[in-house]
Amino acid sequence: MRKFATFEERLSSWTTDAMVSIFNLDGTDAKLGVSPTNNEKFGDYQCNAAMELARSLKKAPRQIAQEFIDQAELPDFVEKVEIAGPGFINFYLSNEALAEYVTAMGEDPMLGVEQVGEGKTVIIDYSSPNVAKPMHIGHIRSTVIGNSIDRLYRFRGFNVIADNHLGDWGTQFGLMLVGFRSFVDEAALEKAPVEELERIYVKSYNKSKEDEAWREKAKAELVKLQQGDPDNRALWGKFIELSIDEFNTIYDRLDVKFDLYRGESFYNDRLPKIIKALEERSLAKESDGALIVDLEEDEMPICIVRKSDGGYNYATTDLATVESRVEEFSPERIIYVTDERQQLHFKQFFAISRKLGMSANLVHVWFGLMRLPEATFSTREGNVIKLAALLDEAEARALEMVKANSPEMPEDKQKDLAKAIGIGAIKYADLSQNPQSLVTFTWEKALNMEGNSAPYLQYAYARISSVSDKYKVQFPEENLDAYSINIEHDIERKLAVKLTRFPAAVQAAAENYRPNIMADYLYELAQTYSSFYQNVPFLKADKGPRESRIRLCQATAKVLQQGLSLLGIETRERI
Numbered sequence: 001m002r003k004f005a006t007f008e009e010r011l012s013s014w015t016t017d018a019m020v021s022i023f024n025l026d027g028t029d030a031k032l033g034v035s036p037t038n039n040e041k042f043g044d045y046q047c048n049a050a051m052e053l054a055r056s057l058k059k060a061p062r063q064i065a066q067e068f069i070d071q072a073e074l075p076d077f078v079e080k081v082e083i084a085g086p087g088f089i090n091f092y093l094s095n096e097a098l099a100e101y102v103t104a105m106g107e108d109p110m111l112g113v114e115q116v117g118e119g120k121t122v123i124i125d126y127s128s129p130n131v132a133k134p135m136h137i138g139h140i141r142s143t144v145i146g147n148s149i150d151r152l153y154r155f156r157g158f159n160v161i162a163d164n165h166l167g168d169w170g171t172q173f174g175l176m177l178v179g180f181r182s183f184v185d186e187a188a189l190e191k192a193p194v195e196e197l198e199r200i201y202v203k204s205y206n207k208s209k210e211d212e213a214w215r216e217k218a219k220a221e222l223v224k225l226q227q228g229d230p231d232n233r234a235l236w237g238k239f240i241e242l243s244i245d246e247f248n249t250i251y252d253r254l255d256v257k258f259d260l261y262r263g264e265s266f267y268n269d270r271l272p273k274i275i276k277a278l279e280e281r282s283l284a285k286e287s288d289g290a291l292i293v294d295l296e297e298d299e300m301p302i303c304i305v306r307k308s309d310g311g312y313n314y315a316t317t318d319l320a321t322v323e324s325r326v327e328e329f330s331p332e333r334i335i336y337v338t339d340e341r342q343q344l345h346f347k348q349f350f351a352i353s354r355k356l357g358m359s360a361n362l363v364h365v366w367f368g369l370m371r372l373p374e375a376t377f378s379t380r381e382g383n384v385i386k387l388a389a390l391l392d393e394a395e396a397r398a399l400e401m402v403k404a405n406s407p408e409m410p411e412d413k414q415k416d417l418a419k420a421i422g423i424g425a426i427k428y429a430d431l432s433q434n435p436q437s438l439v440t441f442t443w444e445k446a447l448n449m450e451g452n453s454a455p456y457l458q459y460a461y462a463r464i465s466s467v468s469d470k471y472k473v474q475f476p477e478e479n480l481d482a483y484s485i486n487i488e489h490d491i492e493r494k495l496a497v498k499l500t501r502f503p504a505a506v507q508a509a510a511e512n513y514r515p516n517i518m519a520d521y522l523y524e525l526a527q528t529y530s531s532f533y534q535n536v537p538f539l540k541a542d543k544g545p546r547e548s549r550i551r552l553c554q555a556t557a558k559v560l561q562q563g564l565s566l567l568g569i570e571t572r573e574r575i
């Protein structure tokens with residue numbers, strides 16, 4: 001077994017082997033492993049195999065459980081075993097084994113998290129806003145959720161390629177080109193580029209509805225752009241550059257970094273080839289002048305891959321993108337993070353790429369739209385949330401909190417702290433929810449110091465850090481490494497058990513693409529720590545238990561800090 005095999009893994013493999021040998025089970029598909037319990041009344045891990053086997057062994061589950069514990073020789077990390085209810089087998093880990101695991105985990109830079117991703121590439125396609133349009137709430141959630149998934153995969157050793165698949169191609173650029181040349185307000189463009197580009201687009205679009213000549217002009221400019229006309233290319237390039245610059249100021253504030261910014265246009269040259277491949281395999285057919293893929297056998301509506309005017313579709317670009325990514329990076333998986341409205345699109349092109357024999361595992365992680373109490377944000381309703389303004393307000397509100405709590409702190413420190421808390425609060429409000437549920441954002445919840453929020457966890461982290469700092473001041477001569485962790489009290493035990501479950505929480509959050517699993521874990525850890533802190537003395541304890549508790553504190557701090565960083569949330573030692 002690996003050094004950091006979890007207790008769940010070790011115990012599962014032990015119960016499975018023991019069950020097989022005691023009951024001569026060959027080739028059973030019953031689940032013989034254990035799962036973690038949520039209540040210490042039922043031990044630390046529970047095995048349900050006795051119920052699973054009752055039928056095939058023709059015995060009562062409790063009898064199976066009894067025979068099992070009479071005959072099995074317990075592994076050394078188990079202290080005791082009990083039968084409960086209809087035949088559950090409950091395992092209690094020994095305090096020594098727990099202490100040893102937490103000590104080793106605390107000393108490991110990866111905190112016991114196995115590097116399962118070594119040698120594997122994962123592409124995560126997230127944020128992906130559209131050029132010349134402000135990011136809407138869907139892009140913001142994609143950025144925050146996608147970035148946390150990115151961090152979780154990197155932490156597990158995967159080679160992650162974060163790719164911002166910008167919407168930088170399409171018919172709207174014809175209107176943009178003519179609109180820009182007639183309506184641009186240079187001063188406004190300087191001040192708020194994307195806002196000005198959006199204004200130009202809306203104006204040009206409205207004009208095209210009434211003015212046939214304008215419409216024709218836009219179409220002609222679009223064709224010129226597609227054919228590589230240098231002036232139009234240059235202006236289009238400027239739209240992209242201005243947009244990326246502005247998006248980057250937001251990414252910087254959110255501490256989000258991309259490895260690639262390959263917009264849709266990057267895949268343009270490949271589109272005819274995709275059409276050809278579809279035709280060669282008889283996957284596409286003509287319908288009313290358009291080229292479509294029939295997805296009836298997949299129980300989905302048809303997918304248009306080339307419009308009757310010869311233009312290509314969103315799906316065609318995505319097919320070309322998969323092909324290009326597979327060719328260049330051989331990813332084990334490609335993960336796409338968008339809002340729920342794109343579910344059909346992804347299902348369709350995933351099905352088509354399977355038919356084309358593309359090899360990567362394609363995953364669509366979707367989330368619901370976020371609501372503010374007043375309204376749901378959506379560009380379509382012209383109700384664009386100004387992300388920069390939201391972040392400003394978060395920092396301003398956090399600064400008030402910091403000033404009230406720490407009036408004596410120097411101002412630059414207060415501001416730095418307010419930034420970590422404000423941005424953290426916005427991210428956590430998003431990440432702590434099941435992505436697929438409807439989230440209602442409120443400032444009260446996001447900044448609540450007592451509840452499940454980023455500030456609560458950040459304060460918990462700072463309090464823990466200050467305990468261990470005080471220890472160093474009071475006992476400068478002690479060498480903590482010379483003491484081991486000892487578990488005496490129930491609450492110490494509870495904290496240790498919680499700490500040993502960090503690697504499993506990382507795994508579950510990553511494999512299910514649900515950062516909220518990590519948030520839940522951290523919140524429970526902070527609560528467990530807080531009752532530990534209130535129930536046993538630390539600095540006033542006797543030498544020995546005192547050092548053991550400080551080491552437990554330090555392990556908790558490391559896990560909290562690392563866990564928050566997997567959510568993209570910063571911590572500070574002082575609050």
Ligand code: ARG
Pocket residue numbers: 125127128129130165166167318321336338
């Ligand atoms: N630009 C798209 C939008 O704003 C999102 C792109 C998502 N990624 C993809 N490969 N389709 O809706």
